[in-house]
Amino acid sequence: MLKEQIEKIAELSGDFNPLHVDEEYAKDTKFEKPICHGMMLASFFSRLVGMHIPGKNSLYMSQSLKFFSPCYSGEHIIVEGIVNAKSNATKIITIETNIFKNNKKIITGEAKVMVRK
Numbered sequence: 001m002l003k004e005q006i007e008k009i010a011e012l013s014g015d016f017n018p019l020h021v022d023e024e025y026a027k028d029t030k031f032e033k034p035i036c037h038g039m040m041l042a043s044f045f046s047r048l049v050g051m052h053i054p055g056k057n058s059l060y061m062s063q064s065l066k067f068f069s070p071c072y073s074g075e076h077i078i079v080e081g082i083v084n085a086k087s088n089a090t091k092i093i094t095i096e097t098n099i100f101k102n103n104k105k106i107i108t109g110e111a112k113v114m115v116r117k
Helices: 003-013 023-027 038-051
Strands: 058-067 078-087 092-101 104-115
Touching: 003 038, 038 058, 038 078, 038 092, 038 104
Parallel strands: none
Antiparallel strands: 058 104, 078 092, 092 104
């Protein structure tokens, strides 16, 4: 994640919480420096679903999220999706969604995605 990306998501979302954008403010918190917006990180699940699993024929139905640890500017993340269930009747797949930083899971969730055709 890059500082410029954090600034752009603040502009796009209107979320200028100082925990994300103000180094002086963040210094006095348990995080000690600005953290990435959680929803910015979760937006990578949209890319995973829309471009890869299942791809262009997908329609996002829902997404649950649990946040375990922060992510800071300059840190590398890995986004993972595991298909756990598939219904031929409803054409909905269930995907376990995870984000890792330094081999540690920092976000987990579950996506429900309809496969359109």
